[in-house]
Amino acid sequence: MRPERWQVIEELYHSASEMAYEERHSFLHKVCDADQSLVHEVESLLRHGATPQSVLDGPAIALMAKAMAVDEFQSGAPLLGGKTISHYRILEPIGAGGMGVVYKAEDLKLRRNVALKLLPQFLATDPQALQRFEREAQAASALNHPHICTIYEIGEAEGLHFIAIELLDGETLKQRIARGPLEIAEIIRTATEICDALEVAHAAGIVHRDIKPSNIVLTRRGTAKLLDFGVAKRAGPELVRRTENLLSLLPRNVELRLTSPGAAIGTVAYMSPEQARCEEVDARSDVFSMGAVLYEMATGKSAFTGKDASEVLDAIQHKPPTPITKLGRGAPSELVRITNTALEKDRSQRYQSASEMRADLQVLHKSLETKARWRKAALVLGLAAVLFAVMAYGSLRVPRVRDWVAGGSSSHVGREVKSLAVLPLDNLTGDPSQDYFADGTTEALITNLTRIASIRVISRTSAMRYKGTHKPLPEIARELNVDAVVEGSVGRSENRVRVSAELVDATTGRNLWAQSYDRDLRDILQLQSELAATVAVEVTGRLTPTEESRLATKAQRVSPQAYEAYLKGQYFLNKWTAESFEKARVYSQQAIELDPAYAQGYAGLAEYYGTVGFMGVVPPREAWLKSESLLTKTLEIDPNSSKAHTLLGMLKLQFRCDRPGAEKELNRALELNPGDMNALDYHSYYLLEIGRTDEAIAEKKRVLEHDPLAVITSADLGLYYLTAGRNDEAIAQLQKALELDPNFAAAHMRLGLAFENKHQYGQAVTAFQKAISLDKHPPRFAKLGEVYALWGKEREALETIRQLREMSKQRYVAPTGIALIYARLGQNRAAIEWLQKAKPDDQPRITDAGFESLRSDPNFRALEARLARDPNCPAF
């Protein structure tokens, strides 16, 4: 490191360390300008500098001395095997606690086995150490409680001081958690029992101060026992001073000072924030630790982690743990709430006592019991239903028990999930530039789920509206009209991807299912279809063979770089800005260069060209030809790409004017994926074009049900009604679209057209004017002028013509628009004159009904021949 840089770091470190924690980050960012590595460097030093106790605190010689003392003590320990102390025969060492080694021993008088804790000999000569040893026993023995390990006797024989303790047959909670996740009922029971024990200890003025899974034993008989009051603190002025020294006791003290992860993290991980700051603690500190234990029982993971003790302590004080629901298992939301309440950093926000926490746990226990009874009842009903089904149809579709118990209360029993929304998966990296990856995974999950015919899956546009919002689930469910939602998160490192997802009942907030996956990035496609299949099975009970085959991917591997480039391409394409279109092209192009065998990559680039062609960003014909050849390539690699069939169908419809071809492609896409709403959308448009308007409307409605918040789709349905001549429905629909976005100009235009059709010219004018105020698109003025003319307002109509001519000085104004107004005013000569200036692409077209009155004019036929294109193929 260059000395100047080190000097800068030093200055910044000292300046920042004098600031409040919250201010440091912004200070460093401001001062370091763009030098992120400098910010990172100083912040990491600050974090490590905040380690409250570390190896560097004591002189090395003192640390060494302690280690030597432990060595000496230990080297004497095994020699005790077989020895009898008082009436206890030592059998074998079983562990070591804060105050000495613990042996399994036989009580020769009572003929039972006990745990015998021996005070190290080198401590025995010290009266105060001895006093403390006794106090540990007294603290626990004062607490006669079924969930606190019982102290039998404290004594001394042949200079050895011992405590005889109830020998517990079972395993520690730490060992239990390591074996695998606990049942919800087991979690609640254990937590309730320990809270009960703490309640009694706290009432006696004793704070345990070391609640952690290794201090809780689950006996074979299924009860939890709290151990080790070795660092317990009795409240009261006299004892406070002395017990403070307890914390500095061997070996816990030494352990605390170490930075090695194994030793220290285990000890600090359950500390409360106030403990981590070495402040005075009270009963609420135990509540916090209990929260951390509860969290670990529910998730199998520590609430606060870090690569060393300093990071863990920092996390305890400043960072909320990863939400329980993100870690996979289906914990009831009430359990999540209880845990979070216990884990409040500010102790005044926590449960103020263990008894408050226990009360909530008990309520939860009761409600689950009620549910379990319902579940039983449902099982009986379910069995009857299955038998009936077998008898009646000879087939068996096992209904999921979940279907009956999905509801949070009895009124929901029997409810099934028929519709769901995948809410935008959280980007776990916290880096906004990685959003595309989470968004892409969300979209892939949606696409995969749509392959299941029996559930309605909300389409991308509507689902994405909830990105970054924290609306309550029931509200989202109401807006989207769904029974359940899938939530989750996506994280990734260089070549691993981690996806956590959970299925939540939208009305009750109850978790129906949750799962986490950690995979090689190259297996992402596989993971996506597997995830979708699992969710689908969870919801529908069983997949039909067709659905299964639709979901099965050919264990396809993709180059992670190509996949990412594809995702980025899609991400930018969906942004719909001139700038993002260019990025979309670059990334989509990259994707196929990086992995020429990646079918989806070609489809992505094809979609880009198709879109920019329609948007007029590039000359349409050129773009569409490119799109077409890319789609052909896609289908060569993957003939089952529904996306490619859809896009090809769309091109055939709008560019090749090949309606039968379009129909074939779109039908194929829908066959491959009946839930592909894009395909259905174009199919409905196809139906509209060939005049099957009612069918078109029905399909468009279905598209809208899947994408209720998509303004464009909503306004398009209005246009369909308009085309069908169903003006009232068109008006109602367009008004709905305008509720979603009052500034959607096209919807105002269509609304005006509907009013015009109904001869309600006043309202038509208002609507057109609104559209014009949003966007001064010349054809809109033409429509406005036309309506004025129809309404008999000649002066206003002529004024509109004046405005159009004025505009034409700045921009191109299609002469057909001015011609139309003149035609409607009955000024046929002027109309024909303007039409003669027109070009073939001009809007409104010469086919507009407004020009009907000109048909008698001898020049009209020639104009029509020049200006009209094949009405079935507007692109050419």
Next chain:
Amino acid sequence: MDARPDGNEPATHEITRLLSDWKSGDAAALNRLMPLVYDELHRLARRYMAAEQTGHPLQTTALVHEVYLRLVDANSIDWQDRAHFYAICARLMRRILIDFARSRNYQKRGAQFAHIQLEDAATVSEAAGSEILAVDEALKQLAEVDSRKSDVVEMRFFGGMTVEETAAALRVSPETVARDWKLAKAWLLRELSHEDRHEA
């Protein structure tokens, strides 16, 4: 296991001479110094523990100074000042403790207690030695970046010197030592945690 009777004191004059020799470049003097200092260290260990357990822990710096004074006959040597003397002792302590930690960790391997799950104690005693070795290694790195800070750590951590003594030995203000110590600690703790990660 009992503490050695106080009458059996190390040959103070012998130690002083060896220390003086070592200081003036005689490497062999260190080898002869080691066993003498080990004994003293064991003594210190017991005293230290006893003091901790009484709930009236000795001031560690006082304890360490006492050891130095027991090792060295301060009157018989011409140290410029006490602080300078302590600084030399700090360097010696570092050498000795490192050496001791190495031999101890070596002995630890295959120890008879290995089969027992001694959750707390075993970890502690195991880790103490390797921690000191790790600090030593990290300190060598720090010396390359900023040698004064490395000296401060050597005196404070290995030598048990106070801020004032360290300041006097280095001829800087106590405030400077305090600042150096603070940053050096942060830097070292970070290095140590990195090392853990590499090992993991």
